[in-house]
Amino acid sequence: MSNSNGLQSYFQFHNVDWSAMMSATWETVWMTLLSMVAVVIFGIILGLILYETRNKPGIGYQLINWIVGLLVNIFRSIPYIILIILLLPVSKTLVGTIIGPKAALPSLIVSAAPFYARMVESYFREIDSGVIEAVESMGATTWELITKVLLPESKPALIAGATVTTISLIGYTAMAGAIGAGGLGNLVYQEGFQAYNNTVTLVGTVIICIFVFVVQFVGDRLVKWTDKRTL
């Protein structure tokens, strides 16, 4: 393939292996969605811990808040490409391999969950303290406050935050792909970069963009649908 120069190299569609493209797309989608589900669950749990232990009297609460806060801050500040490499042994232990989409999941979750957790904590803090006190004065337990006030009252924000996080996860999957996790990132790196197939690069880019737009659209719709503040 000597057509690596010139703009027409983007449009050599006969050079695209469409079945490989399809399976790479599928890998990217499920890597993203699976890690998104895990990130939302862990992020909400961590966010709740941060919120509930914040400014509470008692050394136990302060210690938990400090430890969780520290871990969140550490993993949030490690660049993703380094985090993947750092967690290779963890992936090996957890999923038995360091190659393929499954191997990327631990690092995807560990990198995005702390990011989402900080967002979740801030959403809970934005809830009107008067509303929380009103429900407390009805005799609610902490668990009832979480399930009846914190989560429902911050639902649109939680969804909006999950949308942003998912979109950055899509970016991470591509990065993970470059070092062997599969998906579109892997395909574009191997075919597009190493084999100079610019058409594969272009098609991969378009598919990723469509995926991002779909996620954004669905997220926006869900936010609008769940937000009953403005009707």
Add this chain to the structure above:
Amino acid sequence: MIRFKDVSKQYHTKDGGLTAVNDVNIEVNDGEIFGIVGYSGAGKSTLVRMLDGLEAPSTGEITIDDVNVAKLSGSALRKQRQKIGMIFQHFNLLWSRTVLDNVSLPLEIAKVPKAKRTERAKKLIDLVGLSGREHSYPSELSGGQKQRVGIARALANEPTILISDEATSALDPDTTNEVLDLLLKINKEMNLTILLITHEMHAIAKTCERVAVMDSGRVVESGTVFDVFRHPQQQITKNFVSEEFTTQQGDTTMTLEQLVKKYPEGQLVRLVFHGPQAELPIVSEVIKRYPELVISIISGAIHQTQEGALGSLDLQLIGAESQINEALAYLKKMRVETEVMHHE
């Protein structure tokens, strides 16, 4: 019965101690509407938060039917809180829930089965006059309607006490009156004790039997609303009473100082009548007795309190000082409350 006994609350801040509530003694009888009036920062909200067990008093004790609130914790405190309904200035409704679900929330927390919850919530929504809006969200309601939802929600667990914490302060005058009428209605129908916290004397006059005036954490004056209105003792109480009298004059909402400035001549006096005196021709008697005095009426108002009507009349007396003093003495003899507004 609610009893505050020698209650004080100190906060420790970076700049030293702060006394939010100072040696307060109040007793509220069952089925009574009791008012606590004061400007913001007077300690009213702290008092309420302590009554609800959200904070503990530094010294003294608060008892509800002889149960010391500060001694309760965990599930006993949560049970106690269910006996107290609260309504708030900013309503504090959950925007994510419909009217019906907002009113059902306290019942969910009290573990009432769903069918019974819905039935009771619907009855309450009907009571506060919001039938047909069960499935609206709070954002679709006006301020007055939101407060009605707040009241229905507060009544859900059949409390014995309702605390109204500045519940009408964010509402316009008409809506305020509607909400106050609703409070009077539920007080009578359900024999509910209502503690009305406000900075508006109007709300107190309209609903309460007794009132305590708070200033800087202390109760500076208390008694029946009728007496406090007639013979305000403390300056702050006089301010509250006169605010109420002046703001009732429709578009001429002037403070005493503004009145004095506008009518610099002679002497301004405010007469307060109550009960049978209102029917005596006192003013025309003054005009007859002191023909040299020029008397002009500046404004007047009548206020309905729970014990009867109170009238106020602002007069400008122009003439010799001796005549004015005699006229004032005569008014005093006729047992009309007179307040002389001094020129600064």
